[in-house]
Amino acid sequence: TRSTRPQRMLKAVQKNATRGDPLSVISAIDRFCRHSEWAMNVGDEKGTILDSVVSEVNPAMALELGTYCGYSTVRIARLLPPGARLVTLEFNGDYAAIARQVIEWAGLEDMVQLVEGASGDWIPRMKEHFGVKTFDFIFLDHWKDRYLPDIKLLEECGLLRKGTVVLADNVICPGTPDYLEYIRNSPSYESNYFRSHLEYTKAEDGLEKSVYVG
Ligand SMILES: Nc1ncnc2c1ncn2CCOCCNC(=O)c1cc(-c2ccc(F)cc2)cc(O)c1O
């Protein structure tokens, strides 16, 4: 049977990127998505905004919801300080299998814990299962209608602290209107919108950066 797009993306990484070199993995995926097949990675333009926020926060404990093929996982993990950890959740088992191999090709498997499952099921188990106290940085990139319920769940489970930074992808395209309405009007967050474009296209999209103030 025909291969899947994630499988073809992984082949492009194994062919064009150097083992243990995260930047070569990132550029191999960006080249594949620009010149072969579009895919829903955060991409290079929004990726530089992601990089600057991660570098500013310098998180010891980070969470990503929506791994897909591991592109943003690699972008985040390569910037983490020694001993830091990134927990990334992926619902789709096929995507998770590809992401594991992409993360390994980049040589970042020691900093990343990839968990297969739904965010709604796993968020309540973060403390006891991963020994997480609170997260310093959270990247939202999963189902767009899960951003709002999941940020509320993260609050309820005590996984946010004063200063936790939440960065949300796709707040314009596909769009997360209910999340934006909540986070921009909540006294518990200070929010800023970083205007950009939908990965590998000219369509508008952007990232919403929100700092939890408790
Ligand atoms: N742990 C978890 N718990 C629950 N659910 C989970 C989960 N892990 C994964 N999932 C399932 C959802 O995963 C993929 C979510 N991402 C997107 O859908 C996405 C779509 C576009 C896009 C597509 C088509 C267009 F025309 C224009 C834009 C662009 C993006 O940048 C996107 O990120």
Ligand SMILES: [Mg+2]
């Ligand atoms: Mg996205």
